[in-house]
Amino acid sequence: MSQLTRCTGFVCHEYYFWHHTGASAGPLPYGLAVQPDAHPESPATKRRLLGLLDVAGLLAKLTRIEPRLATEEELRYFHTPDYIARVEAMSKGIGGDAGELTPIGTGSFHIARLSAGGAMAAADAVMAGEVRNAYALIRPPGHHAEADRGRGFCIFANNVLVVHHLRRRHGVKRVAIVDWDVHHGNSQEGAFLQDPSVLTISLHQDNYYPPQSGALSQNGEGPGIGANINVPLPPGSGHGAYLDAWQRVVLPAVRRFRPEFIIASSGFDGSAMDPLGRNMATSETYRALARMTAALADELCGGRLLALHEGGYSTAYVPFCGLATLEEFCGIKTEFADPYLPIFSGMGGQGLQPHQKSVIDSAAALVERVPACPA
Numbered sequence: 001m002s003q004l005t006r007c008t009g010f011v012c013h014e015y016y017f018w019h020h021t022g023a024s025a026g027p028l029p030y031g032l033a034v035q036p037d038a039h040p041e042s043p044a045t046k047r048r049l050l051g052l053l054d055v056a057g058l059l060a061k062l063t064r065i066e067p068r069l070a071t072e073e074e075l076r077y078f079h080t081p082d083y084i085a086r087v088e089a090m091s092k093g094i095g096g097d098a099g100e101l102t103p104i105g106t107g108s109f110h111i112a113r114l115s116a117g118g119a120m121a122a123a124d125a126v127m128a129g130e131v132r133n134a135y136a137l138i139r140p141p142g143h144h145a146e147a148d149r150g151r152g153f154c155i156f157a158n159n160v161l162v163v164h165h166l167r168r169r170h171g172v173k174r175v176a177i178v179d180w181d182v183h184h185g186n187s188q189e190g191a192f193l194q195d196p197s198v199l200t201i202s203l204h205q206d207n208y209y210p211p212q213s214g215a216l217s218q219n220g221e222g223p224g225i226g227a228n229i230n231v232p233l234p235p236g237s238g239h240g241a242y243l244d245a246w247q248r249v250v251l252p253a254v255r256r257f258r259p260e261f262i263i264a265s266s267g268f269d270g271s272a273m274d275p276l277g278r279n280m281a282t283s284e285t286y287r288a289l290a291r292m293t294a295a296l297a298d299e300l301c302g303g304r305l306l307a308l309h310e311g312g313y314s315t316a317y318v319p320f321c322g323l324a325t326l327e328e329f330c331g332i333k334t335e336f337a338d339p340y341l342p343i344f345s346g347m348g349g350q351g352l353q354p355h356q357k358s359v360i361d362s363a364a365a366l367v368e369r370v371p372a373c374p375a
């Protein structure tokens with residue numbers, strides 16, 4: 001291990017692995033036509049990422065941050081009292097569906113509060129200067145949850161709740177959320193669509209989940225016009241497309257906005273090995289995005305960057321994408337190389353393709369509409 005190191009906080013908890021999504025048929029409910037199978041949003045990818053961080057020697061270098069339970073008042077920053085009560089009631093029984101494709105089990109209310117509270121505890125540690133940046137390996141994920149229903153495996157919108165927490169507890173006025181999960185970050189888009197003080201940018205596979213969500217044309221509304229950018233990447237987008245989008249859309253947009261705090265919604269389901277996504281990112285893709293984002297936070301806001309774990313369903317590959325991301329956050333390169341990298345990086349189409357470039361060109365044209373920081 002070597003290189004410039006900096007203090008990175010890390011949140012995890014055994015209970016995150018106990019949130020039980022039950023049986024399913026892929027992401028859909030099983031039934032008489034489809035035999036019950038394991039649910040893709042299972043503990044395995046996250047537990048195996050934790051395991052790899054441990055054996056690679058990186059976990060010991062991170063500063064552990066204890067999660068806490070988000071209070072009901074904090075959940076109400078975004079979620080309706082009716083929805084919160086419904087999740088609590090289901091969680092006291094045998095569970096059910098918290099909305100759309102969001103199975104929960106016994107105790108999931110408690111664990112979802114611990115997930116949101118873990119994100120807030122990490123934000124507190126960054127704001128207090130106890131760590132420079134942080135990664136919250138939390139579960140359940142959050143970036144699809146809506147105010148009054150769970151969606152897409154997400155119960156509470158962890159990133160939206162962190163923004164409200166930063167405002168109320170720390171007086172932070174401007175936050176940028178950058179989302180590299182393969183699905184559209186509809187939670188933050190919906191929550192802040194008319195809010196010019198939160199810049200939301202989502203890179204995702206074009207019109208995948210949620211359906212009819214994440215179009216390039218959704219650029220914010222009312223006073224929030226310009227403060228939401230979607231980059232709907234064509235299926236098959238690989239390393240070249242992700243880098244080009246980050247360099248020509250995300251970096252200049254965030255620089256123009258000048259946030260006081262950056263949240264990264266970190267899903268690894270854009271990888272070439274993901275069973276749900278159809279993009280082709282590699283661990284080196286996430287390494288590059290993490291490196292650029294950490295450097296951007298250093299440049300603009302004293303390093304204040306918090307990644308919240310979202311999707312990623314390849315049990316074999318998520319750990320290597322996560323290790324690369326954490327290595328860049330803390331500036332420590334371990335000796336653990338990604339054994340799959342030679343296969344995926346050599347795939348045809350990893351470079352930027354013309355049809356991908358044309359989407360990114362259109363998104364790049366939106367940068368000048370981002371509300372610039374008042375002098």
Ligand SMILES: [Zn+2]
Nearest residue numbers: 181183267311
């Ligand atoms: Zn996802």
